[in-house]
Amino acid sequence: MDMAIQADYPAELNQCFGCGQLNPHGHRLKSYWRGDEVVASFVPEPFHMAAPGFVYGGLIASLIDCHGTGTAAAFARRATGRERASLPPIRFVTASLKVDFLRPTPLGPPLELRARARGPAKRRAIVDVELSVNGVVRARGEVVAVQLPRSMLGQARLSFEP
Amino acid sequence: MDMAIQADYPAELNQCFGCGQLNPHGHRLKSYWRGDEVVASFVPEPFHMAAPGFVYGGLIASLIDCHGTGTAAAFARRATGRERASLPPIRFVTASLKVDFLRPTPLGPPLELRARARGPAKRRAIVDVELSVNGVVRARGEVVAVQLPRSMLGQARLSFEP
Numbered sequence: 001m002d003m004a005i006q007a008d009y010p011a012e013l014n015q016c017f018g019c020g021q022l023n024p025h026g027h028r029l030k031s032y033w034r035g036d037e038v039v040a041s042f043v044p045e046p047f048h049m050a051a052p053g054f055v056y057g058g059l060i061a062s063l064i065d066c067h068g069t070g071t072a073a074a075f076a077r078r079a080t081g082r083e084r085a086s087l088p089p090i091r092f093v094t095a096s097l098k099v100d101f102l103r104p105t106p107l108g109p110p111l112e113l114r115a116r117a118r119g120p121a122k123r124r125a126i127v128d129v130e131l132s133v134n135g136v137v138r139a140r141g142e143v144v145a146v147q148l149p150r151s152m153l154g155q156a157r158l159s160f161e162p
Numbered sequence: 163m164d165m166a167i168q169a170d171y172p173a174e175l176n177q178c179f180g181c182g183q184l185n186p187h188g189h190r191l192k193s194y195w196r197g198d199e200v201v202a203s204f205v206p207e208p209f210h211m212a213a214p215g216f217v218y219g220g221l222i223a224s225l226i227d228c229h230g231t232g233t234a235a236a237f238a239r240r241a242t243g244r245e246r247a248s249l250p251p252i253r254f255v256t257a258s259l260k261v262d263f264l265r266p267t268p269l270g271p272p273l274e275l276r277a278r279a280r281g282p283a284k285r286r287a288i289v290d291v292e293l294s295v296n297g298v299v300r301a302r303g304e305v306v307a308v309q310l311p312r313s314m315l316g317q318a319r320l321s322f323e324p
Contacts, residue, residue, distance in 0.1 A: 017210050017218040025209040026218075047187035048179050050255065051314045056179040056188075057256050058227050062220025093212065094219050099259045104314050152213045152266050 004030035005038065005070040008077070008084050010158035013091045013148065018066035029063060031070040031113075038071040040113040048107065055105040060139050064129045065097050067113045068143025072125035075117035087158055092125065092145040105131070105138040123147045166192035167200065167232040170239070170246050172320035175253045175310065180228035191225060193232040193275075195240075200233040202275040210269065217267040222301050226291045227259050229275045230305025234287035237279035249320055254287065254307035267293070267300040285309045 006019050006029070017026035031040040042063055050056045072092040082090065105111070115129040129141040168181050168191070179188035193202040204225055212218045234254040244252065267273070277291040291303040 013213055015214055016212050018220045020211075023209060023211070025207070045187070047185060049182075049185070050178050051175055051310065052177055054314055056224075057259070058180045058220070058224025061223040061227060061259055061261075062218075065220050065223060094263055096263065097219070097223055097259075097261045099223075101256055101258065104311070148213065149266070152216055 002032045003084070004032060005074045006030060008073070009091055010087070010089045012158055013089055013153075016066065018062050019070055027062070027066070029066050029070070031067050031074070031115075033074060034114075037114045037116055038067070038074050039115075040067050040070070041110045042113070043110050044107060046107070053107055055107045055111065055133075057099075057101055060101070060105060060111070060131055061097065061099045061141075063111060063113060064099055064131060064139065064141035065094050065143060067115055068097070068127040068129050068141065069094055069145045071115040071127045071129070072117050072121075072143070072145035075125060076122050080122060089148070089158055091148045093148050093152065094143055095124075095146045096144040098142045100140045101138070102140060103136070103138055105133055109133050164194045165246070166194060167236045168192060170235070171253055172249070172251045174320055175251055175315075178228065180224050181232055189225070189228070191228050191232070193229050193236070193277075195236060196276075199276050199278055200229070200236050201277075202229050202232075203272045204275070205272050206269060208269070215269055217269045217273065217295075219261075219263055222263070222267060222273070222293055223259065223261045223303075225273060225275060226261055226293060226301065226303035227256050227305060229277055230259070230289040230291050230303065231256055231307045233277040233289045233291070234279050234283070234305070234307035237287060238284050242284060251310070251320055253310045255310050255314065256305055257286075257308045258306040260304040262302045263300070264302060265298070265300055267295055271295050
């Protein structure tokens with residue numbers, strides 16, 4: 001099995017509720033290269049509902065957001081040929097998020113995400129994301145991702161999980 | 163204290179993870195009329211982080227989404243002069259969500275939301291939402307909300323909490 005894109009985030013920047021692998025309360029989304037795309041799969045909890053039987057839109061938006069920043073990091077890393085888990089970190093945050101909810105998303109099966117960043121970009125990327133269930137696209141997202149600003153880094157000394 | 167907008171949702175449509183008052187696992191967002199605007203306040207949990215010290219963007223998007231649909235329902239109800247807790251339900255879902263993250267959102271203080279729907283609209287509304295912390299706007303959202311489609315209503319017999 002591949003390593004998740006998020007496994008390359010420094011520990012101090014791997015705390016996000018959506019995709020931080022070290023946030024015990026969060027979704028711990030894992031995104032992987034699959035050819036020229038980055039994919040992820042997430043099984044919602046029964047309580048992640050909108051109306052009964054359908055997935056809560058906020059979860060869909062959150063997953064598109066985090067999968068988008070992960071995809072931006074993956075594309076930036078591939079474009080620059082950087083080693084995994086190297087410093088300075090390649091860690092994107094979202095400047096703008098757009099989600100079109102195309103049709104209701106049934107609650108139960110895995111939510112399948114696939115994404116591409118438009119062109120290699122180091123500090124900024126536009127990422128197109130699709131979310132499908134049972135092979136049908138349910139939502140489409142566009143994430144404008146930018147490298148984590150220094151103001152959000154604070155005084156953190158960055159390190160990687162052993 | 164006013165009744166929350168969401169208190170007017172029928173019980174079967176009051177289960178949403180973001181704003182359903184009957185979802186014990188969810189955020190149970192409460193939105194209120196304040197003059198010509200609809201406002202809400204939400205205190206994030208310490209684990210709702212992006213980078214340490216900052217609020218997770220997925221939570222911001224989720225709150226804007228749910229506050230937007232609540233605002234759409236409130237404006238539609240006011241425009242039509244309908245009684246509270248009357249049937250058929252006035253219950254909107256999101257067709258499209260756009261969030262601009264203008265600056266980092268510090269984690270700790272309440273997230274303050276305010277919103278207006280553009281013009282009275284019964285079946286569709288565009289809602290402008292601002293999210294502030296400490297009096298500074300951190301994110302701006304646009305929610306295209308539509309009346310809950312019949313396909314999401316299923317066979318539910320609607321009722322209201324006693």
